Amino acid sequence: MTSTPARLLTLLSLLQTPREWPGSELAERLAVSPRTIRRDIDRLRELGYPVEATRGSIGGYRLVAGTAMPPLLLDDEEAVAIAVGLRAGAGHAIEGVDEASVRALAKLEQVLPARLRHRVSTLQNATVPLTRGDGSTIDPRTLTVMASAVTGRERLRFAYRAGDGAETRREAEPYRLVSAGWRWYLVAYDLGRADWRTFRVDRISEPFATGARFTPRELPTGDAAEFLSGSITRRQPELTVEVSFAAPAEFVAARLPSSFRPLEPTGGNDCRLRATLTDSLEWVALRLALVDCEFTVHEPAALVTHLRDLSDRLNRATRATAGPAAGPVDTKE
Structure with a gap:
């Protein structure tokens, strides 16, 4: 191998295998x-790669952890495996797979040869993920297009479907992608509205990076996650709840989201919840029912009414399912 650059790349690829x-x-x-080989090792060290040498009759070399992450050289199978894994995680907004993961996917797919990109798409299309069933899955390519636009500071055009089903076309300056648990949001400056907006990524389609560069504006809060949190809170009316539970505070706390706080012990094995929530009435009722203990709702009245209506519907469903033959079960032999 006479080409020094090609030889150095091959040498680096070998050294990235975890062995001496x-x-x-x-x-x-x-x-x-x-x-x-010794000269090439010295060249890699000069480039910042921490190559460690061992002494002895044979001697050996291995790449060790350094102060910075060196570029990785992947073979075809490794590249496909990483791309498929990142697509699966990013496409369903798994908690913990944040903007950095999407940026990594965007970089990888940008340099994947056509044959490998086809293999990645084929593997993904041949699998069916188990999701929550709330329709919040998204095409990973939508994320990678937006992540590239955020990094490259390019204006985006896309179609957007609002919560009421209204369809609009938007042009925006993308600021950040934010993962909020099981859902992705785009924080961007909407040029048509001349204001900052948050967009649910699962409602975005046909994203297109225009190539027009822009100088990032200053976000009102300075932090995309904080801005998103405030935006969601403003959309959802606050709900002040007070609920008594016939169970210890530790038991109840383990079965409720962290936003359902504080829980105050009220003597014996009981506790009381007093909190202001931004969740929907239906969601609060469901969470309370899943605590698996007796409870009493003191306020708001709307929650009491909703739980009463829900109880009536469940009772009717039970009676309809049981049928005329249902009755007491005799456990005596």
């Missing part, structure tokens, strides 16, 4: 002399 390489084996692999 004898100098003689590297020389044989690259068809050069051990002296050339």
Whole structure:
């Protein structure tokens, strides 16, 4: 191998395998002399790659952890595996898969050869993920287009479907992608509205990076996650709840989201919840029912009414299912 750049890349790829390489084996692999291998190792060190050498009759080299992340050289199978994994996580907004993961996916897909990109798409299309069933899944390509636009500071055009089903076309300056648990949001400056907006990514379609560059504006809060949180709170009316539970506070706290706080012990094995929530009435009722203990709602009245109506519907459903033959079960033999 006579080309020094090509030889250095091949050498770096070998060293990224988690093992120690004898100098003689590297020389044989690259068809050069051990002296050339030593010079190439010195070149890699000058470029910032922490290559460690061991002394001995044979001697060996291995790449160790340094102060910075070096560029990775992946073979075809590794590249496909990483791309499929990142697509699966990003496409369903799994908690913990944040903007950095989407940026990594965007970078990887940008340099994937056509044959590997086809393999990634084929593998993804052949699998069916188990999701929550709330329709919040998204095409990973939508995320990668937007992530690239955020990084490259390019204006975006896209179609957007609002909560009431209204369809609009938008042009915006994308600021950040924010993962909120099981859902992705785009924080952007909407040029048509001349104001900052948050967009649910699962409602975005046909995203297109226009190529027009822009200078990022200053976000009102300075933090995209804080801005998103405030935007969601403003959309959802506050709900002040007071509920008594016939169970210890520790038991109830383990079965409620962290936003359902504080829980105050009221003596014995009982506790009381007093909180202001931004969740929907239906969601609060469901969470209370899942606590698996007796409880009493003191306020708001709307929650009491909703739970009463829900109880009536469940009772009717039970009676309809049971049928005329249902009755007491005799457990005596």
